[in-house]
Amino acid sequence: MADTSLTIRVGRATHELLRSLAEGSNTTITAVVDRAARDLQRKQFWVDFNAKATALKADPEAWANLQQENAAWEGTIADGLVEE
Numbered sequence: 001m002a003d004t005s006l007t008i009r010v011g012r013a014t015h016e017l018l019r020s021l022a023e024g025s026n027t028t029i030t031a032v033v034d035r036a037a038r039d040l041q042r043k044q045f046w047v048d049f050n051a052k053a054t055a056l057k058a059d060p061e062a063w064a065n066l067q068q069e070n071a072a073w074e075g076t077i078a079d080g081l082v083e084e
Contacts, residue, residue, distance in 0.1 A: 005030065008033075015029075018032050018033065
């Protein structure tokens with residue numbers, strides 16, 4: 001299915017910034033917006049991940065359980081394979 005485009009409203013300053021970024025990277029404003037949205041999504045993923053990791057470390061029982069689980073999996077990492 002082909003992507004369809006939609007119109008979004010942005011302020012003049014944002015439009016000028018997008019236009020400048022597009023010209024500077026020899027691409028389109030649409031491509032700049034697409035990349036910015038993906039970058040923001042990735043950044044938010046890691047913000048959420050780090051917040052949850054911090055909360056997990058703050059719970060001694062949950063942290064100990066995770067460490068036990070990691071230790072159990074540690075022996076399966078190489079699966080007896082010889083490194084080439």
